[in-house]
Amino acid sequence: METQQISQDIGPEGERDTSQQLQAGTNLEDRYLIQGVLGIGGMGAVYRARDLHFPNVIKLVAVKEMVNRALDPVVRSTIVRNFEREANLLASLDHRAIPRIYDYFSLNERSYLVLEYIQGHDLETLLNNTPEFIAEDRVVRWAVELCDVMEFLHNHKPDIIVFRDMKPSNVMINPQDHIVLIDFGIAKQFQVGQKGTMIGTEGYSPPEQYRGEATPLADIYALGATLHHVLTHRDPRLEAPFSFSERPVRQINPNVSPALETVINIALQYNPEDRYQSASEMKDALLGVARETGILSKITLPGKSAPKSGEGLKPVWQFRCEDEIRGSPIYHNGAIYVGCYDNNLYSLDAEHGNFNWKYPTESGIVSKPAIFEDNLIFGSEDHRLHAVYLRTGKVNWTYYTSGPIRSSPSIAEGYIFIGSDDTYMHAVNALTGRHAWRVESGSPIRSTPVVHEDNIYFGTEAGDFYCLDYSGTVKWRFKAKRAITSSPAISKGVVYFGSVDSVLYALDAKSGWVIWRYRFGKPSISTPWIEENLLFTGAVDGVIYCLEASSSREIWRFTTQHQVTGSPIVFNDSVYCGSVDGYLYCLEYRTGRLRWKFQTKGPITGTPTAFGDIVYIGSTDQHLYALLV
Amino acid sequence: MTNIFQKLFNREKPQYISGEVPTVPVTYEKPEDKATITPPKIQLDFPLLNVGCSRSVGLQRDHNEDALFAFTTHLASEESLHAFGLYIVADGMGGHKLGEVASGLAIRTIASYITQRLFLSLLAPKPSPPEESVQEILQGGVQDAHRVIMKEAPGSGTTLTALLILDKQMTIAHVGDSRAYALTPEGSLKVLTRDHSLVMRMMELGQLTSEEASIHPQRNVLYRALGQGEPFLPDINTFPLPESGHIMLCSDGLWGVVSENEIIRLINVSPNPQVACQYLIDAANAAGGPDNISAILIRVPD
Numbered sequence: 001m002e003t004q005q006i007s008q009d010i011g012p013e014g015e016r017d018t019s020q021q022l023q024a025g026t027n028l029e030d031r032y033l034i035q036g037v038l039g040i041g042g043m044g045a046v047y048r049a050r051d052l053h054f055p056n057v058i059k060l061v062a063v064k065e066m067v068n069r070a071l072d073p074v075v076r077s078t079i080v081r082n083f084e085r086e087a088n089l090l091a092s093l094d095h096r097a098i099p100r101i102y103d104y105f106s107l108n109e110r111s112y113l114v115l116e117y118i119q120g121h122d123l124e125t126l127l128n129n130t131p132e133f134i135a136e137d138r139v140v141r142w143a144v145e146l147c148d149v150m151e152f153l154h155n156h157k158p159d160i161i162v163f164r165d166m167k168p169s170n171v172m173i174n175p176q177d178h179i180v181l182i183d184f185g186i187a188k189q190f191q192v193g194q195k196g197t198m199i200g201t202e203g204y205s206p207p208e209q210y211r212g213e214a215t216p217l218a219d220i221y222a223l224g225a226t227l228h229h230v231l232t233h234r235d236p237r238l239e240a241p242f243s244f245s246e247r248p249v250r251q252i253n254p255n256v257s258p259a260l261e262t263v264i265n266i267a268l269q270y271n272p273e274d275r276y277q278s279a280s281e282m283k284d285a286l287l288g289v290a291r292e293t294g295i296l297s298k299i300t301l302p303g304k305s306a307p308k309s310g311e312g313l314k315p316v317w318q319f320r321c322e323d324e325i326r327g328s329p330i331y332h333n334g335a336i337y338v339g340c341y342d343n344n345l346y347s348l349d350a351e352h353g354n355f356n357w358k359y360p361t362e363s364g365i366v367s368k369p370a371i372f373e374d375n376l377i378f379g380s381e382d383h384r385l386h387a388v389y390l391r392t393g394k395v396n397w398t399y400y401t402s403g404p405i406r407s408s409p410s411i412a413e414g415y416i417f418i419g420s421d422d423t424y425m426h427a428v429n430a431l432t433g434r435h436a437w438r439v440e441s442g443s444p445i446r447s448t449p450v451v452h453e454d455n456i457y458f459g460t461e462a463g464d465f466y467c468l469d470y471s472g473t474v475k476w477r478f479k480a481k482r483a484i485t486s487s488p489a490i491s492k493g494v495v496y497f498g499s500v501d502s503v504l505y506a507l508d509a510k511s512g513w514v515i516w517r518y519r520f521g522k523p524s525i526s527t528p529w530i531e532e533n534l535l536f537t538g539a540v541d542g543v544i545y546c547l548e549a550s551s552s553r554e555i556w557r558f559t560t561q562h563q564v565t566g567s568p569i570v571f572n573d574s575v576y577c578g579s580v581d582g583y584l585y586c587l588e589y590r591t592g593r594l595r596w597k598f599q600t601k602g603p604i605t606g607t608p609t610a611f612g613d614i615v616y617i618g619s620t621d622q623h624l625y626a627l628l629v
Numbered sequence: 630m631t632n633i634f635q636k637l638f639n640r641e642k643p644q645y646i647s648g649e650v651p652t653v654p655v656t657y658e659k660p661e662d663k664a665t666i667t668p669p670k671i672q673l674d675f676p677l678l679n680v681g682c683s684r685s686v687g688l689q690r691d692h693n694e695d696a697l698f699a700f701t702t703h704l705a706s707e708e709s710l711h712a713f714g715l716y717i718v719a720d721g722m723g724g725h726k727l728g729e730v731a732s733g734l735a736i737r738t739i740a741s742y743i744t745q746r747l748f749l750s751l752l753a754p755k756p757s758p759p760e761e762s763v764q765e766i767l768q769g770g771v772q773d774a775h776r777v778i779m780k781e782a783p784g785s786g787t788t789l790t791a792l793l794i795l796d797k798q799m800t801i802a803h804v805g806d807s808r809a810y811a812l813t814p815e816g817s818l819k820v821l822t823r824d825h826s827l828v829m830r831m832m833e834l835g836q837l838t839s840e841e842a843s844i845h846p847q848r849n850v851l852y853r854a855l856g857q858g859e860p861f862l863p864d865i866n867t868f869p870l871p872e873s874g875h876i877m878l879c880s881d882g883l884w885g886v887v888s889e890n891e892i893i894r895l896i897n898v899s900p901n902p903q904v905a906c907q908y909l910i911d912a913a914n915a916a917g918g919p920d921n922i923s924a925i926l927i928r929v930p931d
Contacts, residue, residue: 240825494867511795551864
């Protein structure tokens with residue numbers, strides 16, 4: 001890798017210790033008594049100090065230290081001269097959002113700037129200490145003030161001043177909730193020997209700044225980036241550069257008004273000529289947002305520009321059962337099969353929703369049936385596993401467990417695997433319904449087993465996760481902190497499942513080693529769905545999540561109005577997922593943008609199924625809906 | 630098939646001689662049924678890794694800022710059965726020899742961290758997986774190296790591409806523009822990492838073509854490097870280890886100089902990865918050797 005070496009002499013004396021900080025009690029220039037460190041930057045530390053020229057009052061100042069790392073004497077003195085010129089310039093600025101500069105001096109390899117001490121917190125610290133989103137009106141007010149001070153700098157005579165380093169950590173919020181800019185580009189003088197190959201993680205900088213251009217339009221971009229970070233809590237230094245358009249503000253924080261999102265988008269345009277052409281233009285736009293949102297909140301409904309609600313979406317058909325549908329339907333050969341809390345398993349004509357037959361069990365059915373040859377296989381809370389002929393709805397055989405069945409069956413190699421509240425994982429001959437083996441897990445099993453490469457994977461209500469082989473021998477076991485009701489999903493040798501301990505786990509399917517963990521805000525009982533390298537799942541915090549399966553990196557999230565206890569499916573290029581808020585959501589699967597939502601009259605706890613152009617979903621409003629997509 | 634499973638499910642519980650500890654069977658034994666089953670391929674339950682590595686200063690530099698680390702273990706016993714491999718390439722930068730300090734610190738810090746947290750747990754009297762996830766451990770190692778470099782070699786930085794193989798999964802931690810590749814036996818080469826370089830980012834945004842990128846004056850500018858900037862986040866991904874083929878880690882002194890087709894050809898010249906590695910380095914030097922060159926080649930036999 002190439003590096004530009006500005007300094008000529010290279011030698012062991014180059015490895016000087018620059019990390020040494022001044023101790024409290026140090027007296028600089030016989031005037032500034034160091035009290036402590038306020039922060040440490042790349043160039044040196046910033047100290048809080050007392051100015052001893054005011055013996056009768058405690059006057060605090062900030063002392064910014066910059067270490068001159070250049071070894072070549074000519075370069076060193078050039079740096080010091082540039083620093084002094086900049087300090088003089090800054091000392092002449094008079095604006096309430098710019099700290100006063102009182103003094104500057106150089107000592108050996110260090111230069112110091114003495115500034116007004118600003119009370120309060122910088123915006124980055126404030127962000128880190130505020131888990132919830134900051135209110136829009138407050139952010140707009142700060143943004144207007146930032147535009148105002150930028151306008152002042154950009155119109156400075158005789159030479160304009162470019163701030164160059166707009167980011168949350170350089171913006172102080174004082175106790176009166178006004179902004180103050182605290183770090184001018186002055187420190188840049190000291191970054192010798194570092195240019196060339198590296199630019200670090202300057203996630204707020206526009207593309208042209210990497211070419212060395214610093215213009216007022218670069219400040220506009222950086223302000224847009226700062227506002228984006230403040231409103232979304234997504235740190236751009238952790239994302240690829242210039243990727244703001246890939247995570248629109250309102251997708252992450254729907255409370256932000258579309259008008260403000262538009263202002264930020266314009267400031268963040270890749271080409272400088274597409275941005276606001278001055279800070280005052282951007283300020284006007286922000287003031288427009290303040291006016292608009294202030295008025296709009298009184299006279300019009302929010303969500304005017306939201307995607308179509310799907311309220312007008314008419315089901316192809318709907319079928320009413322006699323109680324809640326909590327489980328999930330399955331499609332097979334022109335028919336839809338769904339279990340209901342009215343104890344019946346229904347067979348319906350998939351095209352028109354006409355009733356074919358129903359099969360009564362003695363308790364509620366909350367799971368999803370499976371198909372084996374000409375049989376429909378499903379468990380019921382009546383403790384039994386039922387095998388019913390698909391065509392007639394007549395029973396072929398039943399198999400008894402010793403507890404209610406809430407797990408769904410999984411079928412492989414002629415065997416049915418199913419969990420029961422009796423704590424056993426059962427293996428049953430699918431042809432005959434005869435018992436093959438059962439394995440005690442220690443607690444109820446409501447998770448649906450998944451069979452993958454000769455192994456059976458499932459979780460238990462005590463938080464154990466098992467991998468069994470076909471003979472029922474435990475190959476490995478993993479322990480979560482709370483129940484695993486979620487059913488596992490397996491892809492590329494990795495098994496994924498959520499837990500009531502609020503964590504989504506990715507385990508190596510062979511060894512049970514944890515590959516990654518992702519923390520939700522709340523428990524999850526939803527079953528993940530994997531599509532390509534994307535994982536979709538829901539949690540009790542009401543969010544539908546999309547994560548990168550190989551890394552657990554969040555791609556997008558969509559917030560519903562209530563818990564997401566059902567599971568998402570991906571069909572064509574959409575995610576379909578129900579919520580306890582009663583809606584079935586259809587989202588664009590790569591971005592999480594809402595395509596439409598369909599309202600049912602009760603919470604949805606099941607998982608949709610799709611075939612052809614139709615998505616089928618049951619609701620606790622006792623209906624099964626068929627929706628044309 | 631049903632027949633086999635019938636046998637399986639009805640298999641007698643294994644009888645353990647008293648005093649002997651029942652353990653998880655090392656391999657899953659399929660029942661013999663020569664009439665219906667083709668003889669299974671003889672295979673271990675973990676991949677046998679065959680590794681070569683090589684490093685050269687190139688022809689136009691006077692010092693080598695690249696560093697590499699390769700560590701391969703196969704462990705098979707009653708209690709456990711593991712393939713464990715850790716491979717790291719780091720390409721340092723920064724004046725005053727700090728570049729090589731940074732890359733050296735990076736590989737030592739991460740190798741030490743992962744050895745202690747992960748590898749030693751395999752060698753414990755009672756082997757058990759660590760509390761933390763594999764990705765959390767890699768992340769911890771990278772953050773540790775990041776801190777050490779900021780402290781010991783301020784102003785410098787390094788790329789880092791670390792590959793951890795644990796049985797049939799491989800996890801890659803990545804920062805900068807060194808690369809990891811997978812080469813299938815059919816000869817297709819796939820990049821597993823994403824360059825954190827300005828030109829790559831501009832190509833992703835459609836602002837540059839690959840031809841323009843290869844001659845762009847700022848093609849060496851990185852937007853993320855170990856030792857540079859806070860906060861700091863590496864890319865960490867887990868992929869299934871290919872059943873067969875090659876995995877290669879290298880610095881830009883190789884991939885920026887030798888074409889993909891040539892890389893594919895050279896890897897396949899010799900079944901011995903050490904020899905193939907040497908060919909790769911020689912090819913980069915034959916093309917002018919403008920930069921330091923490092924390569925680690927891991928062969929996963931059929």
